[in-house]
Amino acid sequence: MPTVHVNLGPRSYDIVIGSGNLCHAASLCDAEQDDAQTVIITDSNVAELYAEPLATALEELGCDVAVLEVEPGEPSKAPEVAIELWEELLDHGADRKTVIVALGGGVVGDLAGFVAATFTRGLRFVQIPTTLLAQVDSSVGGKVGVNLPGGKNLVGAFWQPCAVLIDVAVLSSLPEREYRAGLAEVVKYGVIQDAAFFGYLESHVGQINDRDPNVLAHLVERCCRLKADVVEQDEREETGLRAILNYGHTFCHAFESATGYEQLLHGEGVAIGMMCAARLAERLGRVDATFIERQRKLLEAFKLPLDVPAVDRDELIELMYRDKKVERGKLRFVLPTCMGHVELVRGVANDDVLAAMEG
Amino acid sequence: MPTVHVNLGPRSYDIVIGSGNLCHAASLCDAEQDDAQTVIITDSNVAELYAEPLATALEELGCDVAVLEVEPGEPSKAPEVAIELWEELLDHGADRKTVIVALGGGVVGDLAGFVAATFTRGLRFVQIPTTLLAQVDSSVGGKVGVNLPGGKNLVGAFWQPCAVLIDVAVLSSLPEREYRAGLAEVVKYGVIQDAAFFGYLESHVGQINDRDPNVLAHLVERCCRLKADVVEQDEREETGLRAILNYGHTFCHAFESATGYEQLLHGEGVAIGMMCAARLAERLGRVDATFIERQRKLLEAFKLPLDVPAVDRDELIELMYRDKKVERGKLRFVLPTCMGHVELVRGVANDDVLAAMEG
Numbered sequence: 001m002p003t004v005h006v007n008l009g010p011r012s013y014d015i016v017i018g019s020g021n022l023c024h025a026a027s028l029c030d031a032e033q034d035d036a037q038t039v040i041i042t043d044s045n046v047a048e049l050y051a052e053p054l055a056t057a058l059e060e061l062g063c064d065v066a067v068l069e070v071e072p073g074e075p076s077k078a079p080e081v082a083i084e085l086w087e088e089l090l091d092h093g094a095d096r097k098t099v100i101v102a103l104g105g106g107v108v109g110d111l112a113g114f115v116a117a118t119f120t121r122g123l124r125f126v127q128i129p130t131t132l133l134a135q136v137d138s139s140v141g142g143k144v145g146v147n148l149p150g151g152k153n154l155v156g157a158f159w160q161p162c163a164v165l166i167d168v169a170v171l172s173s174l175p176e177r178e179y180r181a182g183l184a185e186v187v188k189y190g191v192i193q194d195a196a197f198f199g200y201l202e203s204h205v206g207q208i209n210d211r212d213p214n215v216l217a218h219l220v221e222r223c224c225r226l227k228a229d230v231v232e233q234d235e236r237e238e239t240g241l242r243a244i245l246n247y248g249h250t251f252c253h254a255f256e257s258a259t260g261y262e263q264l265l266h267g268e269g270v271a272i273g274m275m276c277a278a279r280l281a282e283r284l285g286r287v288d289a290t291f292i293e294r295q296r297k298l299l300e301a302f303k304l305p306l307d308v309p310a311v312d313r314d315e316l317i318e319l320m321y322r323d324k325k326v327e328r329g330k331l332r333f334v335l336p337t338c339m340g341h342v343e344l345v346r347g348v349a350n351d352d353v354l355a356a357m358e359g
Numbered sequence: 360m361p362t363v364h365v366n367l368g369p370r371s372y373d374i375v376i377g378s379g380n381l382c383h384a385a386s387l388c389d390a391e392q393d394d395a396q397t398v399i400i401t402d403s404n405v406a407e408l409y410a411e412p413l414a415t416a417l418e419e420l421g422c423d424v425a426v427l428e429v430e431p432g433e434p435s436k437a438p439e440v441a442i443e444l445w446e447e448l449l450d451h452g453a454d455r456k457t458v459i460v461a462l463g464g465g466v467v468g469d470l471a472g473f474v475a476a477t478f479t480r481g482l483r484f485v486q487i488p489t490t491l492l493a494q495v496d497s498s499v500g501g502k503v504g505v506n507l508p509g510g511k512n513l514v515g516a517f518w519q520p521c522a523v524l525i526d527v528a529v530l531s532s533l534p535e536r537e538y539r540a541g542l543a544e545v546v547k548y549g550v551i552q553d554a555a556f557f558g559y560l561e562s563h564v565g566q567i568n569d570r571d572p573n574v575l576a577h578l579v580e581r582c583c584r585l586k587a588d589v590v591e592q593d594e595r596e597e598t599g600l601r602a603i604l605n606y607g608h609t610f611c612h613a614f615e616s617a618t619g620y621e622q623l624l625h626g627e628g629v630a631i632g633m634m635c636a637a638r639l640a641e642r643l644g645r646v647d648a649t650f651i652e653r654q655r656k657l658l659e660a661f662k663l664p665l666d667v668p669a670v671d672r673d674e675l676i677e678l679m680y681r682d683k684k685v686e687r688g689k690l691r692f693v694l695p696t697c698m699g700h701v702e703l704v705r706g707v708a709n710d711d712v713l714a715a716m717e718g
Contacts, residue, residue: 117516156479237480
């Protein structure tokens with residue numbers, strides 16, 4: 001099976017990618033260990049489809065398995081839900097040797113990862129992302145956390161999984177809208193790091209829209225490798241390099257927050273945010289109209305929304321100032337200079353940001 | 360000023376010990392940095408005495424200072440209070456460059472440290488412990504966290520401070536009972552690591568009870584060095600070495616939990632727990648009656664309570680099984696073999712534990 005090795009010294013791990021390999025996860029959980037306890041954290045949608053086969057595979061290896069379910073959707077990524085999970089872990093007799101398995105999309109991965117990072121000061125955890133978005137993005141890199149009413153991901157930790165297992169076969173059950181949302185982050189990797197990969201996406205639109213497993217496996221592997229390249233160099237977002245992964249995200253986080261995390265899927269917000277960032281880059285003379293068109297065309301081919309939500313623009317600006325990436329009250333943006341390359345740009349004027357939000 | 364250097368590679372820091380040096384803290388907060396923001400987290404008792412002079416000293420260096428107060432006492436060490444603080448940090452415009460100053464006892468240090476460890480995935484923080492217990496124990500070593508209704512310190516992180524400032528002059532305002540409770544942890548270091556230090560304590564009972572600043576400065580420095588020696592070798596409690604610091608604590612945590620964290624101060628629970636652990640060690644043939652007598656005499660000289668609280672013994676046993684140190688359902692205890700040396704003992708029978716609780 002294709003494997004992406006994430007090299008982080010003592011915190012290194014493998015991302016194993018395949019099709020139909022979900023139940024191989026058991027071997028990643030050290031289930032052979034005497035009396036190993038595994039707690040699967042998942043949401044009720046995913047549980048129905050995949051929790052039982054996974055739990056059975058773990059139990060067959062002699063593992064004590066518990067399944068904790070949360071409500072599907074962004075509102076579960078909250079400190080209050082983390083408190084419930086901490087207490088349920090305790091009720092299930094979890095201890096420091098317990099392994100957490102995060103089975104689900106980005107919400108489950110971030111939430112379960114945060115619970116793993118903090119319960120008894122840190123449990124091992126395995127990521128099994130079941131959405132395209134989580135497979136190419138949130139399950140890689142060790143960012144875990146929950147939202148506050150005032151902003152996304154404001155509470156959390158850097159806590160690396162001990163393994164990531166990706167089964168592209170599970171994407172066949174993904175609702176159309178969620179699948180397309182995941183493609184926004186895929187396009188992002190092309191724009192920020194790899195022009196050739198952007199070209200690959202342009203030339204495989206049909207197969208990608210049809211969820212061809214071979215194309216998907218390649219696509220996921222490439223995205224994980226690209227993300228791992230960044231994370232290996234800047235694990236804790238200290239040098240600024242890791243920030244390039246936030247292309248489109250300053251806008252996106254403001255859109256999500258202003259619409260109460262309910263109207264937009266994260267990937268949809270990213271698609272709109274990428275268009276805003278591209279227009280901002282053009283305004284600042286960094287890219288030309290051709291760049292914007294190429295990005296727009298690919299996002300449109302994946303049927304992603306590109307219009308800024310109808311909310312007060314000044315409110316959006318205010319929300320951007322609350323973003324974690326704000327340093328000493330100055331907005332900063334990840335902006336392209338050409339296909340496959342972006343830079344971190346500090347001190348952008350509010351007027352330019354406002355103009356970039358007008359399509 | 361006496362300084363204890365805690366060598367943890369990239370997470371190394373100094374513990375600066377003095378008398379009347381509280382306001383030197385400003386220099387530890389990088390307050391010289393442009394637009395530095397410092398948020399002091401404290402409780403209302405400590406705030407009244409020390410928050411203003413500290414805030415003034417920081418402001419004089421050009422620092423933006425906010426003071427967040429919590430209620431004094433163990434109930435503040437809760438996830439719900441952490442949520443309030445995260446939201447208040449956001450309201451004060453805190454960002455990734457903000458420095459948290461934990462000004463208070465163990466509750467404030469653990470809570471503020473947990474908030475620092477998790478807000479935007481980690482802020483720098485400075486510990487300024489104002490109780491003897493926090494000065495000799497909880498402010499050193501990077502353990503931060505909050506309690507769950509089901510047990511103490513079940514949620515948290517290892518998050519090292521960037522500096523610790525200890526001013527023994529603030530101990531003059533400490534209520535008698537809290538001061539004595541702190542002495543329990545001081546005695547603990549002698550028992551577990553340093554027979555000569557135990558002898559020093561025996562020969563300085565008078566000055567210690569009178570809070571002689573010179574004796575206190577020596578005592579605090581020695582305890583910090585002894586704790587740092589352990590933490591440097593086992594930062595994340597992985598090798599078992601760090602567990603020796605939990606001498607008396609398995610009992611103590613059960614007593615605290617059974618009495619709702621209100622009847623006993625932590626140090627009082629430690630004193631009672633140390634007596635139980637010593638009796639357990641005697642039952643298991645590890646120490647003789649002379650050892651128990653010597654420990655009892657010193658704890659009594661510091662007027663610490665030594666009787667197990669009047670709660671159901673079976674409930675206490677059940678609570679011990681919920682302790683984080685439980686591994687795969689087996690109780691383990693830190694037990695002395697002679698003055699200045701302890702060992703981790705696994706698989707102790709419940710009957711022996713029950714018998715050890717009978718004075």
